[in-house]
Amino acid sequence: MNSRIVLLAIALVITVTPGLSHAAEPVAQETLLTLVATALANSPELKSSQAKWRMFIAKARQAGSLDDPMFMFKLQNLVAREPFSFGGSDPQTAKVIGISQQLPFWGKRAIREEIAQYEAESYRWSLEERKLELVRMVKETWYQIYAVDRSIALADKNLQILTDFMAIAESKYSVGQGAQQDIYKAGLEKSKMLDMQITLRQQRRSLEANLNYLLARPDTTPVAKIPDFGLPRFAMTAQQLNDLAFAQRPRVKELSSLANKGSAAHRLAQKEQWPDFNLSFEYMFREAVNNEMTKDPGYNMFTVGVTFNLPVQRERRQAMAAEASSEKNMAQEELNGLRNSIGYAISDTLAQMERLQKLAELYQTGTIPQAEQSLESAVISYKVNKVDFLTLLDSRISLYNYELGYCHALAEYMMKLAQLEAVIGVDPAEQQPLPTPASDKPHH
Template sequence: MKSVLTILISLLLSSGIAVAAEQALIEPLPTLVETALANNPELKSSRARWQMYVAKARQSSSFEDPMLMFKLQNLLVREPLSFGGKDPNTAKVVGISQQLPFWGKRSLREEVAGHEAEAYRFSIEERKLELRWMVKETYYKLYAVDNSLAIVAKNLRIMQDFTTVAESRYAVGQGAQTDILKAGLERSKLLDMQISLQQQRKGLEAGLNYLLSRPTDTPVGQVTDFELPRLALSAAQLKERAEQQRPQLRVLNSQINKSRASHRLARKELWPDFNLSVEYMFRQAAMTDPGYDMFTVGLTFNLPIQRERRAAMIAESNSEATMSTEEIHSLKNNIDYTINDSLSQLERRQRLVELYQGGIIPQAEQTLESSLINYRVGKVDFLSVLDSRVSLFNYERELYESKAEYMMQLARLEAAVGSDLTAQQK
């Protein structure tokens, strides 16, 4: 039979440090984030799309290739193979022509394509923010699950000690058999929770490996403990920083600039494009005609009479500008809400962690110790001991869940603002 001292030592074991030490540690969070940014295929696809639009922007201001022309002019039907000397109008002609857009169209096309490419460049940065957030969120969920598993493992050992004490009291006629059954039931509940947490961890491992673009069955080690970083910035400062650094705002501003340039280009389409051509005719003497060479210079232009099509182009650019402007307003509202909500959640979780660490958990440990001692001498029933154990178990889990939630809310806030807030405070 184990002594009371041995049982109390088991109760005071740390919640998971010994268990965590038996397994390999996970890579540092910055390493995981960098791996995700380097390997994620969606991010690679976004980079390729941006490079594609950069190449399109280079093409947009180029002239069309000139057209070179060769022709035999005014051949005689009765002598189709006679290329000169029979008729003074017969000539060999070489010509070249070049399409010339109306002044300003080329630069506007380049501006439109440049703003479009810029929007895709900032969308890459926005995707990086989302990827960092997802990696951090998964990382801290793993932290909460790992510590919950450690707490469950510790409580399984405690329940084994409780069972031993209940059996000892029952053997000497001081306890009831129901105490042994209750202890077994509580142990079964813990085993059920352990299975659920293990399955949850497997899902988180697969999710993290997916974000890192590595095989989903790659082992993921334990997440180490950490101290909660303090956030010194106010809501107003965070909003100002978001205005300056949030990539999605820059994406929408680029789209507005693109729509404005498209509007100016659509108005330019009301003016014609030109085609300049030069032809040189090689002639031979025929009859009394000395056969002097001749040349022709020509200028042709289209007639922009399709007003409905051009009016639709102007309306399209106006609608695009309005859409992007309203999306900016919506995004700013979302950023304001996220900042205020995250700051509220951070404050709440910070205070809960301090309360659990500084007051509730030490008091719950003392209550459990006292309950067990009193049960040993028959002053309280076994149900009181179990209630004390369940209370301590729940408080310890809530402590680690609050710490994980604090860090997830901080990651959410960083994604809303567009920068790493903890790195800039060090």
């Protein structure tokens, strides 16, 4: 029969299509916490950012240090006609050693160190912000894989259901109670499901490669099927989450450090109106002179001196102050913009999470059980010729779409939670955890 040829062709496609069969060897199960820790430990970008932060810490230690003292040695007032006579012929000839030290005006050195520390601190918080982004991407990819895994499982289940439908249709056709087009229709639906299955498996491989990229490990490393989970709850309001974000978000602290750096730079620009000093000490070794022209006992001498610059270039110093003020204002306005974006992101994400949570509960407690009952009733009615085959297929498609919507609602809720964690800087579910209701248990 033609129906048997269709069945044989479908079985052949399943057999020869690469990637449709499960791996022969079991893959070790990894937890999300393990993967996050691996990503944080292996990421080349994080290692680069950490090295940059340490570089600026070293710069901060340098900024507060004095310049090296200068040592001086000279032969003073040598007689030109006797260049190698270093003493004894002229009382003004002397060997001189000296030392000098550059001293910035009081307070400048401390402010320079403060500026460098604020800059190093900003890079530290930039590193922490990058960690948050990496964790968010790992978690989003993880839950995308979960959704694809559940979609593949649903496709497998529906292929078996369609096989059963085809067997029922063939049985009815063999006794003259069904139409041959019902068999063809079932075969076509199986082909569509196979096409969807191929697409899902390709998506799975792509997501797996992306996760391995985020973890900085070989892209062929397999990722095991992700187990079911319940939806975490937290009782914090949007305002509480905003307050938590302003206290914990690394980006907020980074911009605050840059604003403080600008304030310190402005104070340094004001200090530049005062001169820097150079203290020096010189000691002259002289020799006694006793000849027909002069007589000198050759007492040793020393010189103490101080020099300082004259801060008369006011335009340059005014420009320094203006630059520092602009840097502070820029960081402050970026911080204000970040506060606005945090408030919007929290409100929008909470609204979407509430929708997804209610949608998942509706699927689990109402829509899916009703669709299962509808499909069961349709199967019974089709066997006794009370409904046609299209009604049976429609019931099957409705159940499949609802189950698909349920697993996607779970995955999207967790992805939104990961995004919320990146917005506020910590996992809100760990701040004020509540017991998970029974209705949040995954549907099997």
